[in-house]
Amino acid sequence: MTTSVAIEIGTEPARAVACCPPLSRTALDAESARTAAAMFKALGDPVRLRIFSVIASSPEGELCVCDLPDVGVSQPTVSHHLKKLRTAGLLTSRKEGTWVHYRVSPEVLSAMSALLQPSF
Template sequence: MTERPMSADEAETAARMFKALGDPVRLRLFSAVASHEGGEACVCDISDVGVSQPTVSHHLKKLKEAGLLTSERRGTWVYYRVEPAVLAAMGRLLVGSSAGALT
């Protein structure tokens, strides 16, 4: 962001990410997944954020729609993962590396 102006596509992507992370519950869920052992977490392990299960599901869906999480159903549980490329792109955006933005 400090080396050159963002393109329209980069700004759209960054805005979706920041909007999704702008909610405290979503930020806690994202952090719970990102910091969980093995880089993924079962919804059963991260749902204790002070809201109902349907609300947790709503927030996880918003994080997925923003491209911040991926998920995989295994039996009755859904496992969420933050792809390393997402964390790298977020880091580049925030530190202003010339390596690129959110693409």
Template sequence: MQEPPEAEPAVPCCPPLTSAELSEADARTMAAMFKALSDPVRLRLFSRVASHPGGEACVCDIQDVGVSQPTVSHHLKKLREAGLLTSERRGTWVYYRVAPGVLAAMAAMLTRHS
């Protein structure tokens, strides 16, 4: 199994909410990320990937979330489109990782800076 890539530094997509009023573009970017996570199935899938040993998860290991396999694929696609997950096909399976720096970047957006 290959080693996970080095963690990239957090580069927030947008300034922290408490630093200044959001621009329209930043608000759209943030809304897309939070919208992708607002669905309980997507949030569970994201959590399963984020907490999976080794930092990546095969779709075969995370798909049991109470919905059909095509629905799981749809939700994973939404998470990828929002920039929250990356994926890599290996043979017949797809492996998912949380996009580099995304958790730290989201935390930075929500952190109060003085």
């Protein structure tokens, strides 16, 4: 990773100083980058982001598909979006009778937070 530098000019000889702190503590390896990109790509759709947000903010920590609020698309489309979120590793699910309950994968929020957390 390269760091931008600025040259200070004054009465002293010019010296290089760090311009900006790095945005991340470490660079991602190829596999971590693929995983993170899949997660962010899945969240790039407004309906999926809204579904993820509703599930993530559920007081019980999980939400039955029957309790999802109307997100402006048909039920088959909601199922499609839930599958995309599960495939990207953002959600886990468990079946209880005929209903499926979804929860945010435990490590997802901390991993995404760490990735977006600046190092300064």
